[in-house]
Amino acid sequence: MGAIPKGVISLDPRTKMLLLIAVSSFIFTNTSYLAEASILVVLMLIAVGLGIPKTALKGIIIYITLSAVKYGLLPILPNMIAANFNIVAVTFRKLLPCFLAGEILVQTTSIRLLMFTLQKLHIPQTLIIPLTITVRYFPALSEERQAISNAMKMRDVKGIAKKLEYIYVPLMITASNTADELSQAITARGIDNPVPKTCAIDIRLRSLDIFMIVASISLLGWTITKMFL
Amino acid sequence: MIQIDDVSFAYKQQKKEQLSHITLAIQPGEFILLCGKSGCGKTTMTKLINGLIPHFAEGKYNGKVLLSQQDTRNLKTYQIAERVGSIFQNPKTQFFNLDTDSELAFGLENMGTDPVKIRTRVSKVVQELEIEGLLNRGVFELSGGEKQSLAVASVYAADPQIYVFDEPSANIDEQGIERIRQILFKLKKRGKTILIAEHRLYYLMDLLDQAVYLKDGNIEFVYSNKEFKNISDTQRRELGLRTFYPIDMAVWQNKKPKPSEALLTIANLTCCYRNEPVVHRATFSAAKGDVIAVTGTNGTGKSTFMRCLCGLIKESGGTVTYQNKTYNHKQRRSLCYMIMQDVVHQLFAESVKQEFQLLNHTVPDDKITEILTELDLKPLMDKHPMTLSGGQMQRLAIAVAFLSDRDIIVFDEPTSGLDYTNMLVVSRMVKKLAENKIVFIITHDKELVQESCSRILRLADGEITEVN
Numbered sequence: 150m151g152a153i154p155k156g157v158i159s160l161d162p163r164t165k166m167l168l169l170i171a172v173s174s175f176i177f178t179n180t181s182y183l184a185e186a187s188i189l190v191v192l193m194l195i196a197v198g199l200g201i202p203k204t205a206l207k208g209i210i211i212y213i214t215l216s217a218v219k220y221g222l223l224p225i226l227p228n229m230i231a232a233n234f235n236i237v238a239v240t241f242r243k244l245l246p247c248f249l250a251g252e253i254l255v256q257t258t259s260i261r262l263l264m265f266t267l268q269k270l271h272i273p274q275t276l277i278i279p280l281t282i283t284v285r286y287f288p289a290l291s292e293e294r295q296a297i298s299n300a301m302k303m304r305d306v307k308g309i310a311k312k313l314e315y316i317y318v319p320l321m322i323t324a325s326n327t328a329d330e331l332s333q334a335i336t337a338r339g340i341d342n343p344v345p346k347t348c349a350i351d352i353r354l355r356s357l358d359i360f361m362i363v364a365s366i367s368l369l370g371w372t373i374t375k376m377f378l
Numbered sequence: 379m380i381q382i383d384d385v386s387f388a389y390k391q392q393k394k395e396q397l398s399h400i401t402l403a404i405q406p407g408e409f410i411l412l413c414g415k416s417g418c419g420k421t422t423m424t425k426l427i428n429g430l431i432p433h434f435a436e437g438k439y440n441g442k443v444l445l446s447q448q449d450t451r452n453l454k455t456y457q458i459a460e461r462v463g464s465i466f467q468n469p470k471t472q473f474f475n476l477d478t479d480s481e482l483a484f485g486l487e488n489m490g491t492d493p494v495k496i497r498t499r500v501s502k503v504v505q506e507l508e509i510e511g512l513l514n515r516g517v518f519e520l521s522g523g524e525k526q527s528l529a530v531a532s533v534y535a536a537d538p539q540i541y542v543f544d545e546p547s548a549n550i551d552e553q554g555i556e557r558i559r560q561i562l563f564k565l566k567k568r569g570k571t572i573l574i575a576e577h578r579l580y581y582l583m584d585l586l587d588q589a590v591y592l593k594d595g596n597i598e599f600v601y602s603n604k605e606f607k608n609i610s611d612t613q614r615r616e617l618g619l620r621t622f623y624p625i626d627m628a629v630w631q632n633k634k635p636k637p638s639e640a641l642l643t644i645a646n647l648t649c650c651y652r653n654e655p656v657v658h659r660a661t662f663s664a665a666k667g668d669v670i671a672v673t674g675t676n677g678t679g680k681s682t683f684m685r686c687l688c689g690l691i692k693e694s695g696g697t698v699t700y701q702n703k704t705y706n707h708k709q710r711r712s713l714c715y716m717i718m719q720d721v722v723h724q725l726f727a728e729s730v731k732q733e734f735q736l737l738n739h740t741v742p743d744d745k746i747t748e749i750l751t752e753l754d755l756k757p758l759m760d761k762h763p764m765t766l767s768g769g770q771m772q773r774l775a776i777a778v779a780f781l782s783d784r785d786i787i788v789f790d791e792p793t794s795g796l797d798y799t800n801m802l803v804v805s806r807m808v809k810k811l812a813e814n815k816i817v818f819i820i821t822h823d824k825e826l827v828q829e830s831c832s833r834i835l836r837l838a839d840g841e842i843t844e845v846n
Contacts, residue, residue, distance in 0.1 A: 297724075301687070306736075318764060333434055338533075
C-alpha cells in the first residue's frame, strides 16, 4: 500500500475494472480447470507487467498448493474429511483469479484515479465520496490494529478470545476518531466541490487497453452465451 | 479579512462552552498565534475559521464568523476550502491519498484545475519548498516531519489566501520545525494570512504579529509581537507557555556520567525496519536511575530501536543483557514496558481500576489508590478509560507502568502537544519512575530533555552515540 508501483505496462482504471467484472463472471460459470488456470496465468502476467510481481507470485503459490491438495491429497483421504476439505480447497481456488484481478485494480490504482474514473463513468458524487473514503480507511485501520497488537504484546495478553475482547474497544474508539479526522481533513481540502474533478495524471485508453477491453468483453460475451445455451 | 463576532460554541453532548463570546478581527497578511494551556479552545478556534464549525462539528453555535464579509454559515465547505487551507495536528489522518504525488495534486483536482496547470504548479511547489525527497512515496512510509511538510505543501499547491495550522510541530523534530518555519516565512512574505494554534513557541517568535492568549474559552490577552516578547520568564511559566527561545543544552543540569556499574547492557544490537537495517551494532549500558533521552531526526529509527529493545521486533544481531542474564526478544516483553504515543491503543480494561488487574501480578488496592491519588485520577477510578481526556489517559498509562513489575520503561514522544504545565507533570512522573527503573524517552522535546533526562543518546545514520 502506498506508492503506486511503476511497471513496464500501465492500464487505464476502466480496463482494470472491466477485467475484474469479466474474470468474476467467467469464474462463477466456469467448470473447466484448464480455462481457470489459463485465466490465472494471464492475470499473473498482467500483475508482473504492472509492477506487482510479489502479489502474482503469492497467487500462483497458493493456487498450486490448493490444486495439489485437491488432486493429490484429497483422493487419498477418507471420504468424511475429504468432503469437508473439498469445499474449502475448491471454493478458495476458484475465487483466486477474482482476488488477483481485484488486487491488480487496488494496488496499481491511486485512490484519486479511482475517484476520477468513477466520475468519468457518470457515477454520482454522493456515491463516489463515501466509497473512496471507505477505501482510504482500511490502511488507516490496519495501522491502528498493528499498534494495538503491539500494546497487547507488552501487556502480555494471551489467547485468541482475550485478544479479540481487548482489541475491540480501543479499535472501535480509534476507528471512529480516525474516520472523523479523515473526513474533516478531506472536507477541508474541498472534496465536495461540485465542479468536475480533473486528474493530473494523463489517463486515456492506449492500444493495450483496447486489446484488454476487447478480450474482456469477449470473455463476458462468451460467458453469457454459454449461460443461455 | 476574518471577523469573528461574539462567537460561542459548545460541542454536542457537552455542557461546558469550549469558546465563549470570542470577538477578534484579523487583517489580511497578519500572522496570528493562538496560545494557551491544553484545552483552552485553541483548536476549536481554528475550526471556526476553516468552517469545520458549523459545517462539520455538531454543537451549539452562536455569533458569526465572516470571511471577506461572508458568513461561514452561508458558504459551502468547498468554497471555504478554496480560501482557507488547513494543516492538522495528526499527520496520520490528514491525507486522503496513499501516495504523495496524488496528495500534492488533490486540492487542485478537486477545484477542477486544468491537468497541465496542476503539473506545472506541483513541480513549482516541490521546488520552492524543497521537498523533492517526498515525491513518489507512500504516505505511510513517511516520518512525522515528512508527513507534516507534505501536508503544508499540498495545501500550498492549491494556494489559498488564509492558512490555519493546528499544532503542526506536535510530532516533528527540530529540523522539521525549522523547515516548517522557513515555509511559514515564505507564506508570510507572500502576504498570506496565517493562524497557528501551537504549544511550541520558540520557532514562531519572529513570525507572529499578534499572540492571542486563550484561557477557558475566553480571549484573556492579545499581545503585539513586542509585548509578547517582553513577557518575563516567570510570567511565561505562570501562563503555562513553553519556552520562547531555543533550548541551550549547555545549561543541562541533570546530566549524569555513564554508569560504572551497568545493569542493562546492549551489545552490537542491530534492528531492522521492513528488512532494512536502521540501527547498526548499537552498544551501550545503563543503570537504575538513568533517564535516557533517545534523540535523532524523524525517521532515523528511534522507534524501531526502542521497539526492538522492548521485544516487539526481533533483533537481527547482538544481545540485550539485564542483570547478567541475556534476554531474547520474547523475554524482553516482560522486562520492558512502553508508553505509546497514542495511549488509546494500550488501555484495555473496563474501568480505570481494572486496568491494574490486567498486570500479570496482583497489586494491592492501597498501592493503586496511592498512585491514582498522586496522578489526580482517583475520582475517575470507576470510569471507563476511554471516557477520559487525552492527558488523563496518558497519566493512567504511566500509572500502569509504575505498578508493573517491569524494570525498563520506554516513553514514545510523551510530550508532543503538551503545554508547559503538563510537560512538567510528565517530567515529574518520569523522575519518579526512574527511582527504581531505567527510563528511555524517545523525544524531540528539548525542554523535556533538559527538565528530566540524565543522559542523551543520539541516533544518526544507524549509529548510536552518547551526547556529552
